[in-house]
Amino acid sequence: MNEITVNGRVYHFDDSLLDKKLLNYIREDLELTGTKNGCGVGACGACTVLIDGAAKKSCVVPLSKVVGKSVVTIEGVESSDGTLHPLQQAFIDSGAIQCGFCTPGMIMKGLDLLEKNPHPSRDEIRKAFSGNLCRCTGYQQIIDAVELYIVRTE
Amino acid sequence: MEDSEKKVFRNDAVAKVTGRAKYADDYTFHGMIHGVPVYTDSVHAEILGIDTAEAESFPGVRKVLTWKDVPGEPAWGQIEHDHYIFAREKIRYHGDVIALVVADTRDIALQAAALVKWELKELEPVLDQKTALGAKSNLVNEKFPGNKVTHHHVRRGNAEAVFPACYKIVEREFRTPFVEHAYMEPECAFANPLTDGTIELYGTFQHPFSTRRYCSAFLNRQFADFVVYSHPTGGSFGGKDDTISVIAARAALAASLLRVPVKILYDREWSFRESYKRNPYIMKYKYGLSPEGKILALNTYMLSESGGITSTTPWSTWRSTAQCAGPYVVDNVHTDVIGVATNNVFTGAMRGFGTPQVNFAIEQMMDICAEELDLDPVEFRRINMVRQDSITITGQKLDSHIVSMEEVMDKVIARSGYLENVKKSSRGKSDSDELYGTGLAISYRGSSVGAEGLDFAACMVNCQFDGSIVLDTGIHENGQGAQSVMMLALAEEFDVPLSRIRYNRSSTTSIPDSGTTVATRGTMMGVSAVRKASAKLKKIIRETLSDDFRCDPEDIRFEKDRLVAGGSYSLTWEEAMHRMFLHRTYPFAFGEYKAPRVSWDDEVGAGDAYFTYVYSCNVVELTVNKKTGKVKVIKATAGHDVGRAINPELVKGQIYGGIAQGLGMALTEDLQIEGGKIMNPNFNKYRIPKSVDMPEIEAIIIENEDRTTPSGVKGIGEPATEIAAAAIANAIYNATGVRQFSLPIKLEGAAE
Numbered sequence: 001m002n003e004i005t006v007n008g009r010v011y012h013f014d015d016s017l018l019d020k021k022l023l024n025y026i027r028e029d030l031e032l033t034g035t036k037n038g039c040g041v042g043a044c045g046a047c048t049v050l051i052d053g054a055a056k057k058s059c060v061v062p063l064s065k066v067v068g069k070s071v072v073t074i075e076g077v078e079s080s081d082g083t084l085h086p087l088q089q090a091f092i093d094s095g096a097i098q099c100g101f102c103t104p105g106m107i108m109k110g111l112d113l114l115e116k117n118p119h120p121s122r123d124e125i126r127k128a129f130s131g132n133l134c135r136c137t138g139y140q141q142i143i144d145a146v147e148l149y150i151v152r153t154e
Numbered sequence: 155m156e157d158s159e160k161k162v163f164r165n166d167a168v169a170k171v172t173g174r175a176k177y178a179d180d181y182t183f184h185g186m187i188h189g190v191p192v193y194t195d196s197v198h199a200e201i202l203g204i205d206t207a208e209a210e211s212f213p214g215v216r217k218v219l220t221w222k223d224v225p226g227e228p229a230w231g232q233i234e235h236d237h238y239i240f241a242r243e244k245i246r247y248h249g250d251v252i253a254l255v256v257a258d259t260r261d262i263a264l265q266a267a268a269l270v271k272w273e274l275k276e277l278e279p280v281l282d283q284k285t286a287l288g289a290k291s292n293l294v295n296e297k298f299p300g301n302k303v304t305h306h307h308v309r310r311g312n313a314e315a316v317f318p319a320c321y322k323i324v325e326r327e328f329r330t331p332f333v334e335h336a337y338m339e340p341e342c343a344f345a346n347p348l349t350d351g352t353i354e355l356y357g358t359f360q361h362p363f364s365t366r367r368y369c370s371a372f373l374n375r376q377f378a379d380f381v382v383y384s385h386p387t388g389g390s391f392g393g394k395d396d397t398i399s400v401i402a403a404r405a406a407l408a409a410s411l412l413r414v415p416v417k418i419l420y421d422r423e424w425s426f427r428e429s430y431k432r433n434p435y436i437m438k439y440k441y442g443l444s445p446e447g448k449i450l451a452l453n454t455y456m457l458s459e460s461g462g463i464t465s466t467t468p469w470s471t472w473r474s475t476a477q478c479a480g481p482y483v484v485d486n487v488h489t490d491v492i493g494v495a496t497n498n499v500f501t502g503a504m505r506g507f508g509t510p511q512v513n514f515a516i517e518q519m520m521d522i523c524a525e526e527l528d529l530d531p532v533e534f535r536r537i538n539m540v541r542q543d544s545i546t547i548t549g550q551k552l553d554s555h556i557v558s559m560e561e562v563m564d565k566v567i568a569r570s571g572y573l574e575n576v577k578k579s580s581r582g583k584s585d586s587d588e589l590y591g592t593g594l595a596i597s598y599r600g601s602s603v604g605a606e607g608l609d610f611a612a613c614m615v616n617c618q619f620d621g622s623i624v625l626d627t628g629i630h631e632n633g634q635g636a637q638s639v640m641m642l643a644l645a646e647e648f649d650v651p652l653s654r655i656r657y658n659r660s661s662t663t664s665i666p667d668s669g670t671t672v673a674t675r676g677t678m679m680g681v682s683a684v685r686k687a688s689a690k691l692k693k694i695i696r697e698t699l700s701d702d703f704r705c706d707p708e709d710i711r712f713e714k715d716r717l718v719a720g721g722s723y724s725l726t727w728e729e730a731m732h733r734m735f736l737h738r739t740y741p742f743a744f745g746e747y748k749a750p751r752v753s754w755d756d757e758v759g760a761g762d763a764y765f766t767y768v769y770s771c772n773v774v775e776l777t778v779n780k781k782t783g784k785v786k787v788i789k790a791t792a793g794h795d796v797g798r799a800i801n802p803e804l805v806k807g808q809i810y811g812g813i814a815q816g817l818g819m820a821l822t823e824d825l826q827i828e829g830g831k832i833m834n835p836n837f838n839k840y841r842i843p844k845s846v847d848m849p850e851i852e853a854i855i856i857e858n859e860d861r862t863t864p865s866g867v868k869g870i871g872e873p874a875t876e877i878a879a880a881a882i883a884n885a886i887y888n889a890t891g892v893r894q895f896s897l898p899i900k901l902e903g904a905a906e
Contacts, residue, residue: 033180034173036388038338039422043837046338074173088171095162095803098811099633100170101338101388107171129845133837135336135389136633138810139845141803 002067006030007076013063022066023047023058026073034074034104038133045132048105049073055112057131074104077111087111087149094145098136105132110146119150162803164638165657166386166631175386178342178357183415186344187216189408190263191401191424192253192270197462197830198294198497199245199274204252209269214262216412218270219254223407226374230400232364234303234464236295237396239372239403245274246294247462247497248831249428256408256416279830283436283457283494294462294495303460304468304493306475307759310547311486313442316451320442324523328439328515329896330879332459332825333432333818335504336842339388341420341429343402345409348381353406355382360394360632361670366662368399369406380406382662390632391815392503392672396465397429426835430465430502431825433458433493435474435511439519442486447529447537451486452547454478454515458508460493461500466507467493469606472754474508476605476763479547480516481559481598482538487547489759497830503672505812509599509876510819514897517595517880521887531884532567535596536560549760552767554750555868556858558795559769563596565854566771570791575775582891589778591889595880596771599873600764602675605754609675610746611668613683615644615691617741621728623650626658628668629680634871635804636676642800643681643865647688648712650727666746674768674869679747681800681865687745698739699730750862766862768873769795772813772881774849778889783901785821785886787849790878797860797868808870809853816878818843824898 001012006026017025026032026049035058038046042060049058050072058071077085084092087110097103106129113120113128120128125146129139169175206218221228221240229238241250253270257263280286280294286301294301317323343357359365362382369380382402387394401418408416420428435458442451456474460467475491524534540546542557567573572594580589603609614626625644631637637657645652658664668679695717696707703710703719710719718724725733734741754761775789792809799805822841826833834840859866883894890901 031182032173033176036177036339037179038340038388039837041422041836041838044338078172084168084171091171092164092167093162095807097164097167097170098635098804098807099338099389100166100175100386101177101633103170104173126845126848131844133336133338133842133844135338135391135815135842136811137807138812138814138843138851139848140810140851141807143845 004066005070007072018062018064020063021059022061022063022071025063026058032073032075036101036104038101045109046102046105048108048132050108050112053115055109074107077107086153087114090145090149090152094141094148096137096141096145102132102134106134106142122147163642163652163801164635165641166637177339177386177388178344179419181344181356183346186415186417187256187258188260188263189254189256189405189416189418190260190267191251192255192267193249193427194245194252194272194274196245196274196276197248198277198279200277201241201243201245201252202273202275205271206253208271209255209266212262212266212269214258215266216256216258217408219256219404219408220252223411224372227371230368230371231464232396232466233468234297236297237400237463237465239400247499249499250462251428254404254408256412260419279497281496281498281830283459283496286496287457287492287494294497298495301495302492303464303495304471306472306491306756308475308478308487308489308547309759310549313451313453313486313488316486317442320450321445322443322526323440324443324519324526325440326519326522327895328437330435330511330514331897332434332499332501332827333504333823334426334825334840335391335393335429337389337391337393340422340425341398341401342418343398343405344415344417345402345405346415347409347413352379352381353409355380355402355406356385357402358387358394358398359402360387360390361630362662363667364395364670365399365402369403372403373407373410378663380662384630384660387632391505392507393429395670396502422837423835426832430500432504433460433467433470433501433508433511437512437515439515441519441523443523443527445527447527447534449482449484449538452479452484453488456491458491458493459498459501460495461498462495463500465500465502467501470503470508472606474512476548476600477509478512480513481540481596481769483540483544484547498827499832505815506872506876507673509597509872510816510879513595513597513877513880514883517877518883518893521884532573532594535563540598548763550762554862555766555860558856558858559596559598562769562793562795562856563771565856566773566791566793569852569854570773572773576888579888581888584780587780589780589889591778591885591887592773592775593881593883593885593888594771594773595877595884597873597877598767598769599674599876601678601766601768601868602749602764603673604764605752605761609669609679609749611679611683612666613687613745614665615687615743617731619731619735621654621731623655624658625655626660626665627680627683628660628665629676630671632671634676634808635801636671636680639677639800639804640680640684643684644688647685650715674871674873677800678863678865678867678869679749681867682747682863683745685864686747687743690745691741691743694739694743695730695734695741698737699733702733747864766860766868768868770873770877772877774878774881774885776882776885776889778886778901785899785901787817787882789849790851791854792851792874793854793856794870794873795856795858795868796870798857798866799855800867802855805855805870806853809874810851812874813851813878814843814848815875817847817882819897820879820882821898822847
């Protein structure tokens with residue numbers, strides 16, 4: 001059996017699933033549906049999760065590549081008592097949410113950025129999100145949200 | 155209501171940032187099975203036979219549905235009934251579905267779908283609008299002689315008589331392309347048969363009532379037999395009506411025949427292939443001008459490609475017709491707009507609905523005409539623009555609302571620095587590699603559906619005896635924040651905190667059909683219905699409690715979460731609702747709002763097209779790299795008179811997103827169609843704007859409260875996107891000195 005940790009919980013799966021895409025495993029086997037499938041080819045970023053802390057597009061990652069690794073999905077971002085992560089709150093307060101389908105992926109990508117670069121410039125934030133598509137917002141309030149988070153947590 | 159609550163309010167925000175919001179594919183039901191569509195590889199063919207035997211005998215397959223299984227209408231549609239649930243006699247476009255394989259798992263259904271066989275007699279594909287129109291044979295659909303699906307016109311004054319006397323005549327031809335909606339959530343529909351025979355439906359619907367109409371027609375069942383739920387939808391932009399309704403009907407048919415829940419989930423590639431796009435236009439514009447800069451006459455002739463199915467082409471082309479001159483007074487107009495059937499992907503509603511196309515032509519023509527007359531383009535617009543009490547080209551007097559075209563333009567010009575920046579524009583000459591240009595475009599847009607349809611909406615306010623309030627409307631949330639804005643309006647009516655109000659997840663059986671969330675009508679119609687219901691409810695509460703207050707009913711006021719009369723006596727909201735219980739009177743009201751009268755005479759080509767108008771102006775600044783031709787939009791300023799902004803941050807969000815979609819249409823989105831087949835059906839090849847493609851955008855909200863509806867609102871969804879491409883095209887001309895007559899604009903090497 002192969003081991004994977006998702007949002008702090010350990011799961012096991014047999015070799016028959018090694019080719020299954022991480023996104024489908026998360027959604028179908030673990031029933032964590034917050035991670036979205038927008039394109040299936042790694043082009044839209046709606047399926048972004050953290051694998052050992054780094055943002056990856058889970059629709060193109062087979063389970064064989066995450067054996068023994070730790071995955072965080074959007075369901076693992078808020079505290080166990082339901083308190084929102086400050087970046088989630090910043091998305092709300094900046095009006096960064098419309099249809100919301102890209103939002104989980106955007107938040108995961110934002111966490112990855114802030115981990116690597118706690119004080120990104122507006123331009124760096126813009127560049128960080130270049131692999132995450134949004135059709136509703138023009139990205140402006142998403143970028144605002146990351147800036148608001150930085151201001152609030154300084 | 156605390157002001158801080160108003161800044162950004164969304165009732166679905168926490169659900170959406172935590173991943174708890176449930177979209178169609180996030181639902182799963184016990185015993186659920188899966189459907190997969192079967193396409194042929196043809197775009198135009200007679201169907202001689204479909205053989206499902208091998209697929210049906212594949213282990214795990216429950217059934218393979220074709221047209222033979224359809225108990226009701228074989229084809230349906232919003233206007234013409236030419237959208238087949240399963241192609242029967244003919245294939246008319248590459249997205250036509252001939253069968254649905256239903257199996258225990260989606261994987262099995264996918265494998266079995268490859269085993270469905272068909273026999274076709276290939277026909278010559280009809281792929282070009284100009285040659286399609288007037289064809290005598292090889293028609294896309296025999297219903298439409300000459301492949302003409304619709305024709306609208308405007309006849310005002312006598313343009314042909316005026317042209318010869320004009321000082322200058324300016325004539326150009328423009329083309330706009332197919333544009334994919336690119337909602338981030340692909341289609342998914344899910345049907346669950348209930349024990350009494352009704353069918354529940356979940357799915358990516360922008361208009362549950364439309365879905366119900368398609369299901370009812372195809373299944374030959376009454377409306378009440380379907381319960382179509384509202385739940386989070388991952389974007390729509392006009393694109394989640396016809397196609398998803400037909401997909402839902404296939405799921406409903408399978409569920410009713412097999413008596414188990416059936417889900418159909420689309421890949422992005424199927425979504426691109428089968429779903430409708432924005433109509434491509436070919437537009438000839440001819441203006442006759444006076445030496446002083448007055449537009450004396452306009453002749454315009456347009457073809458709008460309908461593709462293989464009619465969908466809403468007769469309506470979107472009507473809007474193009476009524477707004478064919480832009481926000482300008484022209485006394486002599488001769489306009490024809492014709493919808494043409496082809497075997498390309500079909501077209502339908504997309505944000506803008508016939509105006510991003512005409513505005514691309516009109517607003518470039520304004521700059522071209524001004525240059526021909528050696529006039530400043532802003533002054534040229536000022537000379538001709540609509541003002542208070544102007545008569546439009548359709549003969550409508552603009553006296554119902556404040557005509558703020560000049561105010562909006564001036565505010566955007568002032569904020570953007572357009573007048574100074576336009577002088578800095580390179581016009582093809584620059585010392586560095588970068589050429590700089592700024593461009594402007596303006597528009598007016600009729601709010602709501604206007605004379606193209608019936609327009610009314612419903613709302614229920616159901617106060618509970620503990621003081622909580624359940625709000626229900628028939629306006630569907632597509633992600634723009636429709637529910638939140640109606641909650642804000644209700645909180646404002648009764649001056650109660652938002653925390654009291656819960657927006658009910660509605661369905662087609664819980665609230666009357668209130669029309670679709672299109673045409674920039676959601677906020678205006680929904681909030682108007684909320685106000686109507688609130689007025690009724692206030693009357694009920696006042697009449698019931700006036701004895702308790704020992705005052706006349708009309709003296710009771712709703713203030714700061716209390717009911718107040720005179721100086722001292724008041725009840726908290728909870729106490730008041732408890733008193734209603736003791737009086738055995740329900741604090742419940744149903745409100746309905748009917749939009750003001752509009753008119754259209756299709757014979758004459760004139761009428762009061764819309765009851766109010768949004769006025770808009772966009773200015774963009776960009777650079778063009780001389781060596782690579784790469785266009786970088788560096789700033790956009792957008793101003794809109796929205797009537798009233800109830801949730802301002804969400805209005806801004808609409809503006810930002812609208813600019814992004816206009817920028818995509820202008821620069822990045824290039825749907826490649828070869829032989830009627832889409833060659834780039836996913837986001838790795840069809841490039842919608844990324845974060846790095848977008849400029850900083852300044853949104854200017856202008857509020858001249860609208861008098862035509864109780865909402866005070868005029869809307870923002872479509873105005874936000876309808877002039878960005880035109881402003882970009884004008885900016886590119888100012889940067890390069892080269893006019894752009896078709897979209898998307900490709901400058902690779904052109905400017906070297």
